Amino acid sequence: MSYIIGNLMQGFSSGGWKEQHNMHHAATNIIGRDSDIDLMPFWAVVPSDLKVRIHQERATVERLALLLHWCMVIMQLYYLPTFQIRLIYFFISQLFAGFLLAHVVTYNHYSTLKFKCDDVICKSYVCLQLYTTRNMKPGILIDWLWGGLNYQIEHHLFPTMPRHNLKKVMPLVKEFCMENNLPYMVNEYFEGWLMEIQQMAAVAKLAQRICHQN
Numbered sequence: 001m002s003y004i005i006g007n008l009m010q011g012f013s014s015g016g017w018k019e020q021h022n023m024h025h026a027a028t029n030i031i032g033r034d035s036d037i038d039l040m041p042f043w044a045v046v047p048s049d050l051k052v053r054i055h056q057e058r059a060t061v062e063r064l065a066l067l068l069h070w071c072m073v074i075m076q077l078y079y080l081p082t083f084q085i086r087l088i089y090f091f092i093s094q095l096f097a098g099f100l101l102a103h104v105v106t107y108n109h110y111s112t113l114k115f116k117c118d119d120v121i122c123k124s125y126v127c128l129q130l131y132t133t134r135n136m137k138p139g140i141l142i143d144w145l146w147g148g149l150n151y152q153i154e155h156h157l158f159p160t161m162p163r164h165n166l167k168k169v170m171p172l173v174k175e176f177c178m179e180n181n182l183p184y185m186v187n188e189y190f191e192g193w194l195m196e197i198q199q200m201a202a203v204a205k206l207a208q209r210i211c212h213q214n
Contacts, residue, residue, distance in 0.1 A: 108134050108152040111195035112185065129156040130177065135186040138167065142189065153184065 077086045112132045115121055121128050136142055136150035148163030149155060154173055155166055177184040187195070 104146060104149050104152075106196055107136060107192050108149075111192065111199045126157065127182065129153065130182050130184065133185070134192060135184075136192060137186055137188050138170075143167070153186075 073090075077090060080086045080089060109132060112134050115128070115132070121131060130153065133153045133156050135153050136146065138150060142150050148166050151163075151166035151170055154161070154169050155163070157173060158166075158169065161169070174184050176182075
């Protein structure tokens with residue numbers, strides 16, 4: 001089923017997604033382990049991002065499914081009336097899909113703390129999730145648009161819990177954090193985005209200084 005929904009219908013590696021997302025949950029914001037904050041060479045999230053990256057081979061069935069996906073895309077574009085419409089349709093659909101995905105991932109983690117793999121916090125799964133994950137303040141529109149993933153702290157603490165139950169456990173998680181003097185980060189929509197932009201800008205300025213020094 002994952003090959004059909006992921007590889008064939010959406011054009012991404014289901015095996016790669018499973019490996020990447022499981023590691024993201026197990027090692028959230030751990031430099032060198034969490035591939036969700038590894039966006040080089042296009043984006044640098046932390047100063048240590050300028051490193052060589054290794055890409056693992058994927059299964060043959062995944063490659064075939066991806067090939068079929070792009071054959072379907074090309075066939076779909078072929079039946080559109082003009083070349084200009086084909087370009088507009090393709091790029092708008094790809095950009096919008098990418099925005100929706102990045103809209104969730106970046107808000108939840110990019111502006112929070114990053115740790116090295118030997119940091120003491122890695123010994124506590126709960127503490128790691130609480131220090132590296134941010135919720136977006138819930139609301140009717142936000143809950144619908146994000147499909148429940150705005151309760152990202154709860155999603156990371158209980159990764160197999162159905163999304164519609166994340167809101168129900170939120171008060172229990174907040175109470176646990178207060179009793180144990182642990183952070184529970186939740187911000188308004190634009191407030192969280194501002195912190196993310198500030199984080200990216202700080203890394204960009206550092207990269208600029210390094211380039212000038214060289």
